[in-house]
Amino acid sequence: xxxxHGPDEHLDDYAPxxxxxxxxxxLDGLVQFVVELAAGRLDRRMDPSPAxxxxxxxxxxxxxxxxxxQALNEDMEVRVAERTAQLEAxxxxxxxVALYDPLTGLANRSLLGDRIRRAMGQAExxxxxxxxxxxxxDSFKAVNDSFGHTVGDLLLVEVADRLRAIVADTDTVxxxxxxxxxxxxxxxxxxxxxxxxxxxxxxLESPILAGGHSCWVxxxxxxxxxxxxQAADTLLRDADTAMYEAKTRAPGTVQIYEPAMHSAAxxxxxxxxxxxxxxxxxxxxxxxxxxxxxxxGRLAGVEALVRWNHPERGPLPPESFVAVxxxxxxxxxxxxxxxxxxxxxxxxxxxxxxxxxxFDLHVNISPMGFRSPRFADDVVACLxxxxxxxxxxxxxxxxxxxxxxxxxxxxxxxxxxxxxxxVAIDDFGTGCSxxxxxxxxxxxxxxxxxxxxxxxxxDAHQRDVAAAILAVVDAFGLAAVAEGVxxxxxxxxxxxxxxxxxxxxxxGRPVSADTMTGRLRQSVH
Amino acid sequence: xxxxxxPDGLIRLSWGRGVRITGELARTAMARVDEINxxxxxxxxxxxxxxxxxxxxxxxxxGRRCSATRIALVGRSAVDRVIANFALGVTHxxxxxxxxxxxxxxxxxxxxxG
Numbered sequence: 001x002x003x004x005h006g007p008d009e010h011l012d013d014y015a016p017x018x019x020x021x022x023x024x025x026x027l028d029g030l031v032q033f034v035v036e037l038a039a040g041r042l043d044r045r046m047d048p049s050p051a052x053x054x055x056x057x058x059x060x061x062x063x064x065x066x067x068x069x070q071a072l073n074e075d076m077e078v079r080v081a082e083r084t085a086q087l088e089a090x091x092x093x094x095x096x097v098a099l100y101d102p103l104t105g106l107a108n109r110s111l112l113g114d115r116i117r118r119a120m121g122q123a124e125x126x127x128x129x130x131x132x133x134x135x136x137x138d139s140f141k142a143v144n145d146s147f148g149h150t151v152g153d154l155l156l157v158e159v160a161d162r163l164r165a166i167v168a169d170t171d172t173v174x175x176x177x178x179x180x181x182x183x184x185x186x187x188x189x190x191x192x193x194x195x196x197x198x199x200x201x202x203x204l205e206s207p208i209l210a211g212g213h214s215c216w217v218x219x220x221x222x223x224x225x226x227x228x229x230q231a232a233d234t235l236l237r238d239a240d241t242a243m244y245e246a247k248t249r250a251p252g253t254v255q256i257y258e259p260a261m262h263s264a265a266x267x268x269x270x271x272x273x274x275x276x277x278x279x280x281x282x283x284x285x286x287x288x289x290x291x292x293x294x295x296x297g298r299l300a301g302v303e304a305l306v307r308w309n310h311p312e313r314g315p316l317p318p319e320s321f322v323a324v325x326x327x328x329x330x331x332x333x334x335x336x337x338x339x340x341x342x343x344x345x346x347x348x349x350x351x352x353x354x355x356x357x358x359f360d361l362h363v364n365i366s367p368m369g370f371r372s373p374r375f376a377d378d379v380v381a382c383l384x385x386x387x388x389x390x391x392x393x394x395x396x397x398x399x400x401x402x403x404x405x406x407x408x409x410x411x412x413x414x415x416x417x418x419x420x421x422x423v424a425i426d427d428f429g430t431g432c433s434x435x436x437x438x439x440x441x442x443x444x445x446x447x448x449x450x451x452x453x454x455x456x457x458x459d460a461h462q463r464d465v466a467a468a469i470l471a472v473v474d475a476f477g478l479a480a481v482a483e484g485v486x487x488x489x490x491x492x493x494x495x496x497x498x499x500x501x502x503x504x505x506x507x508g509r510p511v512s513a514d515t516m517t518g519r520l521r522q523s524v525h
Numbered sequence: 526x527x528x529x530x531x532p533d534g535l536i537r538l539s540w541g542r543g544v545r546i547t548g549e550l551a552r553t554a555m556a557r558v559d560e561i562n563x564x565x566x567x568x569x570x571x572x573x574x575x576x577x578x579x580x581x582x583x584x585x586x587x588g589r590r591c592s593a594t595r596i597a598l599v600g601r602s603a604v605d606r607v608i609a610n611f612a613l614g615v616t617h618x619x620x621x622x623x624x625x626x627x628x629x630x631x632x633x634x635x636x637x638x639g
Contacts, residue, residue: 017603048604052575057603060578064611067581
């Protein structure tokens, strides 16, 4: 029980003292004392008698044991309190991880769902039904691509702060992921809700300073006013649908959810499904529009354009299903499908009609396709599969979609160009950033947008603009294709200005592969 | 509490009968022992016969290292024995410490070399 210097080893000269009488009243006192200690009253003490005998020894011993136990108890209570506080802190930390966005400190999707459910519960007891706002930044990707993710993150934090400053403490601001945010506005009429939406638009109109860069990002907002009894999930879904509507119709605006939007969203989902099926069953067609060398009138190539004759809806405008493909992540598959079909056709033309005649096939590629890490390899593999030389394929990417300079796009462009596959900027003159690509020689060809060609033969100002663009293109040693050429006078003016190629109704609308085969035959022979 | 020092440096500390040794008293006593010993350590004989109480705080003080090289606790009664038991058993003692009912035996042990 004790260490090397313990008491028991040197108590052999201890004399026990006189016997204790069984009637000693102190024994009753001791019994009572022990009962009280056993009941947990460790603060009780018993005074020893002046006899200083063995009964008093027991009394003193019990006093000291009680004191020891009391101290241990108190110590234990302090430790339990400390551990409880630590556990509570850990619990709090876990809750933060589980319910809050670590970057911005805003509520996450899970907490937002809880808040919506709670608000719907309050609405059942007389409060006004809540409104949910979903907002998506309009140019966030460009910020990330141009300045990197660190700046992108700083921007999101600043956006979060601006959103917090606009709503009441009782409202909830959440980050749903990426550049998408949501707000739950409690117990408010439509006027206040729309005022909040307008103030958000205004707050995000001014530039945000992030990491030393001044970033301009607008927001598109969807608003859904709850109906009593509505499920939280559908409320958020409908606000999201309205946001999507805002983004596609007019970015930077507020759209209020209407049931028709949901049917439109459903219709998009169905269209995406149909598109998937159409690609798998080869129900899409590729049409070809001629590209002509202006100086000689020679048919220099064709642009491949996808067409879809939907089994129920009839012919669909490409922009409608391409937009659905982009929104549903199908666009990469669509690009590959068109590329494969067009390259296969080029191989047939080469074998049957064209032989070695110089002829370029232009294929449109979405920016998302360009950012896919395996994109360039897939293109090279496609050409190899059909035995088509690399030099006769030109990939077109739209200028307005080519925002920023993300490393992935640049790398893909470099891989393609070192493999001898051309890259063209489509709709040049409608965007603002692609001069960077031109300057750094990441492209081979510029396609001048039709808006710059219209009126070229009648409007002197338009002619000057086209001349300036062609001078820039020439300065970089690139060739240009003028799009949307409709009159011979336009073609003549373009030729005078040094534009090498033209494309437009003047030389023909997009036609089927069979029709184009006939035309090629005439052109070659 | 009174102190006496033998010619060979052995210190005698006597607690008066019925004294309640609190933490404060214990600290005063140990400071005095340290003061007497100075740089050199000497054995300490504590006469504790008739001590009424040794508080937990005081036991903690006695558990700290002091300048005494050995400590003998000398008492007579069963009460002394119990109190000594707590001083030695519940608290870890930093130097060799023993309880004696015979003062001469305690002195012999204290003066034993090593």
